[in-house]
Amino acid sequence: MLRLASMLYSIIGTTMAGTLIIAALTAGYDTLVPILIxxxxxxxxxxxxSYLVAQAITKNKI
Known part of the structure; x- marks a missing residue:
């Protein structure tokens, strides 16, 4: 399951980071530090x- 979670993290982690970057830019934070945070x-x-999604996939809940 760790292998599946790590593959899912490559998608979920970048999506979450990108979403929060867009949220920070929309909120008016346009300097480097808030974007990195x-x-x-x-x-x-x-x-x-990603771990919870991998767990749900392996238990066929999705």
């Missing part, structure tokens, strides 16, 4: 989400 939060938030 948003990307970091999105990348870290993608770890448990």
């Amino acid at each position: 948003a990307a970091g939060i999105g990348a870290v938030a993608g770890i448990p989400i």
Whole structure:
């Protein structure tokens, strides 16, 4: 399941980071530090989400 979670993270982590970057830019934060913080939060938030999605796939809940 770890292999599946790591493959899913490559998609989910970048999507979460990109979404939070767009949210930060929309909120008016246009300097480097808030954009990097948003990307970091999105990348870290993608770890448990990808694990939960992999767990749901292996248990056929999806």
